[in-house]
Amino acid sequence: MPTLDRAVPPALVRVHGAAPAWRSLASPVRFQAWAGRALPWFAALAALLGVAGLVVAFGVAPTDHQQGDVYRILFIHVPAAWMSMFIYLVAALHAALGLVFRTRLSPLMARALAPTGALFTVIALWTGAMWGRPTWGAWWVWDARLTTELILLFLYLGYLGLVSAIDDPRRADRAGAIVLLAGVVDVPVIYFSVQWWSTLHQGASISLTAAPSMAYTMLAGLLLMTGACWAYTVAVALARVRRLIAEREPQWELA
Amino acid sequence: MPASSSLLIGRELRLAARRPMDALSGLVFFVLVGSLFPLAVGPDAPLLAAIGPGVVWVAALLAVVISLHRLFEPDLDDGALEQWLLSPHSLTGLVALRIAAHWLVCGLPLVAVGPLLALQYGLSPLAVAVLLAALLLGTPTLSLLGALGAALTLGLRGHVLVALIVLPLCVPVLVFGSSAVSAGQQGLPVGPQLSLLGACLSLAAFLCPWATGAALRLAVE
Numbered sequence: 406m407p408t409l410d411r412a413v414p415p416a417l418v419r420v421h422g423a424a425p426a427w428r429s430l431a432s433p434v435r436f437q438a439w440a441g442r443a444l445p446w447f448a449a450l451a452a453l454l455g456v457a458g459l460v461v462a463f464g465v466a467p468t469d470h471q472q473g474d475v476y477r478i479l480f481i482h483v484p485a486a487w488m489s490m491f492i493y494l495v496a497a498l499h500a501a502l503g504l505v506f507r508t509r510l511s512p513l514m515a516r517a518l519a520p521t522g523a524l525f526t527v528i529a530l531w532t533g534a535m536w537g538r539p540t541w542g543a544w545w546v547w548d549a550r551l552t553t554e555l556i557l558l559f560l561y562l563g564y565l566g567l568v569s570a571i572d573d574p575r576r577a578d579r580a581g582a583i584v585l586l587a588g589v590v591d592v593p594v595i596y597f598s599v600q601w602w603s604t605l606h607q608g609a610s611i612s613l614t615a616a617p618s619m620a621y622t623m624l625a626g627l628l629l630m631t632g633a634c635w636a637y638t639v640a641v642a643l644a645r646v647r648r649l650i651a652e653r654e655p656q657w658e659l660a
Numbered sequence: 661m662p663a664s665s666s667l668l669i670g671r672e673l674r675l676a677a678r679r680p681m682d683a684l685s686g687l688v689f690f691v692l693v694g695s696l697f698p699l700a701v702g703p704d705a706p707l708l709a710a711i712g713p714g715v716v717w718v719a720a721l722l723a724v725v726i727s728l729h730r731l732f733e734p735d736l737d738d739g740a741l742e743q744w745l746l747s748p749h750s751l752t753g754l755v756a757l758r759i760a761a762h763w764l765v766c767g768l769p770l771v772a773v774g775p776l777l778a779l780q781y782g783l784s785p786l787a788v789a790v791l792l793a794a795l796l797l798g799t800p801t802l803s804l805l806g807a808l809g810a811a812l813t814l815g816l817r818g819h820v821l822v823a824l825i826v827l828p829l830c831v832p833v834l835v836f837g838s839s840a841v842s843a844g845q846q847g848l849p850v851g852p853q854l855s856l857l858g859a860c861l862s863l864a865a866f867l868c869p870w871a872t873g874a875a876l877r878l879a880v881e
Contacts, residue, residue, distance in 0.1 A: 559828040566824050570816045576878045580812045583871055587808065587829055 433510050433650045440643040447643065451636035458629030466622045478536045484631040486529040488638060489557060490592050492522035496564075497589045500582035510646075512578035513653070515585060516568060517645035521638050523561035530554060553594050560588035574653060664749060665757050672761035675734075686727035687769040693719040694777040705782050712781030713841030716791065717798075717834050719777070720770050724802040725823050727766040728810040731758070732876065736814060741880055755876065756869040759807045767799040783845055790844030790854075797857040798837045804861075804868035805829045811875035833860055 430436050462480040496515040503511030533551065534544045545551065564584050571577035676683035697715045698708055735741040735758075744754050774795045775788045783791065809826035840853035 556828050556831055559824070563821075563825040563828060566821050567812060570813070570821055576881070579878050580875060583808070583812060583875055584825060587871065591828075 431508050431510050433513070433654060436510055437647060437650050440647050444640055444643045444647070447636050447640035451633050451640055454629050454633035454636055458626055458633050461622060461626035461629055466626050475536060475539050478532050480626050480630045482529060482532040482536060483627060484634040485525045485532065486554070487631065488634050489522055489526040489529050489554070490596060492518050492525065492638060493557060493561070493585075493592055494589070496522060497585045500585040503578060504582045504586075510650075512582060513646050513649045514642070515581065516578075517642045517649060518638070519561055519564055519568075519585075520645070521641050523558060523565065525634070525638075526554060526558040526561060530558065553591060557588075557591055560584075560591060563588075665753075668754065668757045669761045669764070672758070672765065676765040682730065683765045684769065686723040686766045687773060689726055690719050690723040690770055691773060691777065693722060694780070698780070709782045709845065712778060712783050713787070713791065713838040713845065715781070716774055716777050716841070717838040720774065720795065720799060721802060721827070721830055721834055723770055724766065724799065724806050725826055727762075728806045728822055728826070729819060730766075731762050731807055731810045732814050732879075733810075736880070741876065745877060745880055751873040751876070752869045755807070755811075755873045756865075759803055759869065759872070762807070763800050763803040767803050770799055771795040778841075783841070786847070787841050787845040790850050791841045793854060794837045794840045794857060797854060797861055798833045801833050801857070801861045801864045802830055804864040804872075805833075807872045808868050808875065811872045811879060814876065814879040833857065836860070 430439055458480065462477055466477070466480075468474055468476075496518040499511040499515040499518070502508055503515065530551070533554075537546070538544050564581055567584055568577045568581040571580060694715060697711065701707060701711070732741065735744075744751060747754070771792065775792055778788045778791050806822075806826050809822045809829070812825060813822045836853045836856045840850045840857065843850045843853060
């Protein structure tokens, strides 16, 4: 339970007392302290999972009988592509929360996540190109999934460009939220593009409803790398949001 | 509201009529870009017929984007925008009227001249008719999405930012519009693409005036 100020009237005490403790993290000053404690753990987890994932990916996982060793690039390509879409959805969710509930932390979270999302989009496109050259024989094809992923990168860049161009923080938050929400239609289009259009990009090899169509060591490496990308994203976003809070509210020292 | 809506649209049309060059610069740009491609890729008729639909659509999209700075900036400068925010009418309705007026001034001439450009590229009569229908359905969507971008970037430095925001959002219109014309060129059915363009227009007409109003409020405050 959060400790309450003595000055708060009794009626408010009741309302606040009923709320679960995690909700007090929506307050930037509490979040600042919590993020400072959680950050090293996520960073360590990212390093640990990353090393384990790389060992499995390069040492344990067997060579693919069709694609040879080139397939190993999927251990970074697939997690990066997943993260690029997922981070956009999370940032858009934060943006929507900020618009609807006028929370102070949500726009900062959206802003902290977007650069990492753009980074993962670039990694997904880059590694995809490196995989496509030996496998498809072309660095780039104008395939539905590649094109929509490229548009996702432009959406990230548009958001980052807009929020950095606006000096007034309140307008930057709201305008950025509108842009993020306007672009959110693109994410399902990317995800389902392989099913909707018969494209060159291969379909998903992993689904929740069927057994994976790959060796279990490959799957283990992929899941480890995905976990590493998750932990890295959380750690970087927390570090960035701490800077943003310190910038907005200079009276709260970095704990 | 009907009286004030005709006043508002009438005001925009009068402003455009008094400075015709300003209003028609997008149209001139459209024709110019459309005429540059044959100079660059050469006068090969089958190639021009193949790239024609895409070129006309990209030129229309760029023409809409370069006309966006005229949408709200003059109103912000002369204080009309603040009067909108203070007026008893709904801001969403006013914004929708303003976008409609902008489309009449900047979008409708593109629709009228588009078939002419298509004839330069040697498209078949059926494809020209499809282009006309697709532009009629598509350019209002471009104006609506462009208005959102213009409102979000109102009063900011740099005109590239509005293009960076608007162009990715306009990709579906571009894809469905040019694929409708290409299908018409090959004698394939064009119903699905035109329906999708209509769906984009409905969605944009429903959401964009409201979001644009919210963005304008932010810009003026």
